[in-house]
Amino acid sequence: MRNSITPGKIWLDSDGNRIQAHGGSVMYVGDTYYWYGENKEFTTGDSDIWTWGIRCYSSKDLCNWKNEGLIIKPDEKNLNSSLNPKSMQDRPHIIYNEKTKKFVCWIKIMHTDGTQTLTNLISDSILGPFTIVNEGIRPLGMSAGDFDLAVAPDGKAYYYFERVHCETICADLTDDYLNVTGYYTTHFPHAQPPYVREATAHFVRKGKHYLLTSGTTGYLPNPSEIAIADTWHGPYTVLGNPHESDTSNTSFHSQVSSVFKVQGKKDLYIACADRWLPNDMNIPYEKYAEEFRLQFSEGYEGIPGKDLQDEAHRNTSIANYVWLPIRFEHSSEQGDMAFIDWHDDWSPDDYE
Template sequence: MEKYIRPGKVWLDTDGKRIQAHGGSVLYREGTYYWYGENKDHTTGKDNIWSWGVRCYASKDLINWRDLGLIIQPNLKDDDSPLNPKSMMDRPHIIYNEQTQKYVCWLKIQNLSGSQSETVLVADSILGPYEIVRQGLRPLGMSAGDFDLAVAPDGKAYYYFERVHSETICADLTDDYTNLTGFYSTHFPQVGPPYVREGTTHFSRQGKQYLITSGTTGYLPNPSEIAIAGTWHGPFEILDNPHRNDTSQTSFHSQVSCVFKVAGKKDLYIACADRWVPEHMDYAYPKYRDAFRDMFTGKGSKNLTDNFISDLKVNTSVSDYVWLPLEFEKEGVYLDWLDEWSPADYE
């Protein structure tokens, strides 16, 4: 049994295999933590396999994780299915609906309809089986990118997402959490990448709403931002880059995908991040910031993408994780680097 979380190191499950739960989240139910995400064990960069379903793990201590298998299986028979390994499915997020007693999962799909869309599934158990109830959903008629789902104490649910290469949207979900009501608010408008915010991650603390976002630079990491609001729809005030003392401006070479509060702890919130390209630890964001800007505006060469970060050429089967505790101080919220740490050391 392992005793510590070691950010950036290879994380193995209790069977000795790499954990494959990328771009996902952690859900706590009846004394057990469930960590789920994209199964990337087939995504070697040698073919067009983007992900191989959604895999889930269980733990009592947040350190040692038991593989529960695929809770959403890939569809190998239908090339047009959003669950086909080539459909570029990612960022699974699951919330529980107390009213319907259903687990509701939203998936981002990148390549089915020419723009990014959502697929929505429901199940009676977090482990499935999940049934698709909507696919090809373009929220509010928009191309929707990275997102997070959140449920308020009164049961109302919200969908925070990147309007691709434009701004961040907060939209109300319907009572069954499978669609949008049409009410929404807009935040963090930008002229384009790499400044547009993606990697949208929400959490609540002491009645305040927080969003952690990253810039738009593909698999190469960039500086995160954290913002705070007094209501679910904001307005949000940008505080700072939470990764202080990170001279490479790469968010410790990672991208946050979820934040959750540890049950039974006074004030322990963990930020879970993916280190998508551990082979590029020499990369520093400031060196490439202008190149990213020029690439997306058509002013520069595409070589940055073609030769360095082409999404379909990256071997994400060996991507690692960076889990760190959030530090709440009067002037901001921060993530400080720790080589190893344990939730048991917190009150």
């Protein structure tokens, strides 16, 4: 039994196997936490398997996790299915619809032509089985990248996503959470990678809305950015880099996938991040950031980012996790700044 969280170290489940829940989130259902994400156990870099389904784990204390199996299984037979192991599935997010009594999952699908679409599924249980409702979704007619889903207390749901290599979008979801209504707002416009914001993680604290994002350098890590607003649609004010003590400009060699508040704690929020490439932490951010900038600049011949992306698509089956508590300090009239400090070893029990 574990009694603490050790960021960056190998995290094993209760059966002694490496946890495989990458790019995912944590939900609290009943009296149990459920951590789900991409199952990368066969993504070793020497095969064309991208994701082997979506795996889920359960816990009462956030330190010890029981393997609940694949809640979304790979479709091995249909090569055209977005759930085929060769399909580039990323960042599943699940929300619960109180009206329909369904758990709704969205998954980003990357395509070989560079476009990105969404698949969504529904289930009566957080543990599945999930059934596909829609594939090939292009929300608002856009190529949609990394995203987060969030539900307001009144049941209205919102979809935050990267309009690929362009800007961040906040879009209202339909009542069934299976599509967008057409109303949206735009945020953080940038000309190109590595500056475009992706991996959006939304959370609410003391009536303020926060968006935690990363830059765009594939699996190679980069500086995070935190922004704050008074409403779901903003406008958002950028407060800065929450990893202020990280001199490597890599967010402690990780990329945040989600943020959640711990039940029963006064003010404990956890930023959940993936350390996708634990064996490549010696590559300086400045080097590959400049390479991304040049490859996505006007006049570049070839497929922008291809060589860099291919280089970064290594063995993610050994990716680790960097879970850290968020510290808040009053910084301006906009609200409190969120800081993510490094801890070699920490426990939720240390917090009120």
